[in-house]
Amino acid sequence: MTEDGGRRGAGPAAGGGRRSAEATRAAILRAARDRFAADGYDRATIRAIAADARIDPSMVMRYYGSKENLFATAAEFDLRLPDLSGVPADRLGRELVSYFFTRWEGDATLPALLRTASTNPSGAERVRAIFTTQLGVAVGRVVADPTEAPRRAGLVASQLLGVALTRYVLRLPPMVDISPADLITWLAPTIHRYLTDPDPASH
């Protein structure tokens, strides 16, 4: 019957006027980020995102064209890695780890990306691009032998993404409960070693 009231609880015009296009675009994007983060690509429906943004689903299409495109925009993601070349060698690990932490805590974009990358091929491709280029480049500037940079960046990514996965996505209790400070202290030597230890494979 589709008649869910004619007057829905809090319509977009409840408070009075309507929003500017900019405001609506931004509201949709915010809602999309939250939903993608919480539910992953498949379970995050356009209808739910639209409801969160207090807007009709068709508006999402008008502003972003398609769900795939909306996700691409929502997952636009810059690690904004700091320049590590000025950091003394023995502080590299700690610096990188604590930077990642302040970047993640309170920003749900990375979990969203991880959730989606697990099932959506273009999401996986995006994570791959982010980590092989952005992290790869930053690591390249810091590593002695540049040919080893990809491998070292991969190892660093494996530990950092492992933490993101267990803490934000799977929510393993010990990883959720640990304080950022403690976690940083545990992780820093690992990252440091991946960056600086001689490659054990090149005997």
Next chain:
Amino acid sequence: MTEDGGRRGAGPAAGGGRRSAEATRAAILRAARDRFAADGYDRATIRAIAADARIDPSMVMRYYGSKENLFATAAEFDLRLPDLSGVPADRLGRELVSYFFTRWEGDATLPALLRTASTNPSGAERVRAIFTTQLGVAVGRVVADPTEAPRRAGLVASQLLGVALTRYVLRLPPMVDISPADLITWLAPTIHRYLTDPDPASH
């Protein structure tokens, strides 16, 4: 178009007879594991699984009741961790890492679990149970102070699952290309340290 031929490539009766209930159950389970591994819970459809098993979708329901239940069965998962109590302390890391590796390579169950856990709450719950109990217990037997076991197990899980994620799910090139032997050599000291280093938080 539901008419994919009427005569589909190789119908269940192509070779002649039909299968035993056991054989069909097993075929469905195998197909389910593959599909869940490749696509995750949402994108792995009952219809696709049934097609892989060369059976009607309704048979899947008859044998497993529901998709949720089929997944629960397909994701039945025992880490089968070896007893580490006989291992000399300085070999613990290497032992655990190489065990995990021989367990994963060639078995798609873990990636399936990871893919699903990223979007499906009951999948996440399952991973949580597996790692907090199975890994937690094994680590508890090996760690000096048992109250530290959960935290140490969590750290170990973060690195091991991080590798599984980057290598099998995201397929980051450097992590895919690296040989198991090299990877084990890189990871062993990390795991070893998470198991044995004094907790830096308890000053």
Next chain:
DNA sequence: TTGGGAAGTCAACAGGCGTTGGCATACCGT
């Protein structure tokens, strides 16, 4: 030989999805 149960097929259901196009409404420059 025949009956009964197991194994499998078929067609349909109710509901949710992304997406579309037409229609209403409020704003704002003139």
Next chain:
DNA sequence: ACGGTATGCCAACGCCTGTTGACTTCCCAA
């Protein structure tokens, strides 16, 4: 005051999903 345009809603489309129940076919035991 007014018309155009930006903003928004509504209703529907075609498709795919998990799930169901009735029907057919085969095998094997009596």
